[in-house]
Amino acid sequence: MRHSDPTADDITTLIETQMHLEGPLLPIFHAIQDACGFVPESALPLIAGRLNLTVAEVHGVMSFYHDFRKTPAGKLVVRICRAEACQSMGGSALSAAVLDKLGLDWGDTTADGAVTVEAVYCLGLCACAPAAMVGDTLIARANVPRLERAMEGAA
């Protein structure tokens, strides 16, 4: 991920990579976010123009989905599962401890831009809960020391 503001040409190129698909809007958002780390506001009129939609419609679709970001996340994204199976194994205490340690609320990023902590609702690791994801790494039977080690390793 580049985490930099892409140019209009970059965005247009990314849009074109998905135009052969039926219903290309979500794949376009994913392609832009994968490349840039977020979907900049400047992309919306370009997408709208290409798909013959209004900017409001494109904004409406993007804002419906939790995944798509309007601004870049921290360098490292930590996602902790809040769903029932993880709650049954102390997931709430785990996330409270991590958030407290970093002085964050859900969705916030540390002041130095290093870490964003997000809630996630099920990673499919329910038989080895609680579960978390540090960057691209899945962690089962998570606890504070294991998450801290993973965060140090990824930093």
Next chain:
Amino acid sequence: MDSAARALGAEDVVAAIRAEAARRGVTVDIARNGSRGMIWLEPLVEVETDAGRIGYGPMDAGGVAAIFDGGPSLGLVEDLDWMKRQTRLTFQRCGVIDPLSLPEYEAHGGLAGLRRAIGMDQDAIIDEVKLSGLRGRGGAGFPTGIKWDTVRLARADRKYIVCNADEGDSGTFADRMIMEGDPFCLIEGMAIAGIGCGAVQGYIYTRSEYPDAVAVMRRAIAIARKAGVIGPDVMGSGRAFELEVRVGAGAYVCGEETSLLNSLEGKRGVVRAKPPLPALEGAFGRPTVVNNVISLATVPVIFEKGAACYADFGLGRSKGTIPLQIAGNVARGGLFETAFGMPLGEIVQDLAGGTATGRPVKAVQVGGPLGAYLGVDQFDTPFGYEEFSGQDALIGHAGLVVFDDTADMPGMARFAMEFCAMESCGKCTPCRIGAVRGVETLDRIAAGDGAAVALLTDLCETMTDGSLCALGGLTPYPVMSALRLFPEEFGAMKGAAE
């Protein structure tokens, strides 16, 4: 390469085995397979011997040397109690083969079903599915053959097979395991559906939370296309079937089929009113089969072994097998495929071995965040669609989340409402507003306002009767079941809850 095994350190174990082999000058052939479903034994290492595969687990890097030294093992994996007691049909290959080896897939019965289907007329294909008694494994339990027949008979220039792989329910991971552990099985099932219904395009709509499954599925599709299993000429039949993976974007409601279709089309994942049924007006306005991963992945074995063989398993109108996903606070968690009918208590106490914490079981939530909590006095309920309906519960996607006696039931009820409020698509008022009011009402009850219990009950009835889809319609299940089972925790008189 199952992501649960990886999350428990499988990559470190593989690296350690390579290092240890190099140190000893031994040649080892390391195959990466999916999971057998014994998650409590993951990372599980299996060593191929003349007698069969010997298991070692749960393994960590430090334990690897003992495998080379012939240290204590679990014995033959197939002989483990958990394996021996199962009826593995849908998951027959999962954890056994290299998920991306088409030759191994074929050597273990793969493609036999598709070959048979190619030689059959469309109505014979549909009849086979009807005869098998297969019902939608996503939760609704609708007969799969009838859905297929509706699509087959619909007139249109283009039809679709859409696989609902948006497995967002907590406590479920069967879809993920199939996609990571036996992806060709899903591809084969979708190809049979395509040929049976006359659809030439399939989509697998899955979750961004499942990056490993997405990657494996995409690689498997590319391999299958190259081998002619899908593509313009499916296995030389002259019939075309194309397949593509689409990834969602963190919206739970997109697991609802009409919301999924809108999302697939590039719209907000808002629920559609039915009718029109997706079978007549689904993806891009065309007739569409929307089936769960497990429903579609069960189709190949039905065609391989015959519908009658499949229908022989089960209980009443719940035919065949169901992959139970045992999760949460359990000593032994994982996936266990068995004929319908096993009592809930046997699953929780016997198979799962009770709680991981060793404390008494308090409640089991069956069927995900929209499923009811069942108490220990309901443990004799046999696992089946109708049997659970009779308990004001549902089996859903067959996920079971076990809680010990420390569980805060009003807290869980509040979470159910909070989750519904967060994930509501906003289309209908009972869900959009009702869930918010539900959180507020539960907060009033928590603050000691016993009179609010009647209000909550009334609100839940409105949500059940008035919501457009299962999200608003079933959120009252966990809320009301928690209230019915543990009224004292809600500060309510027992009478007020009933």
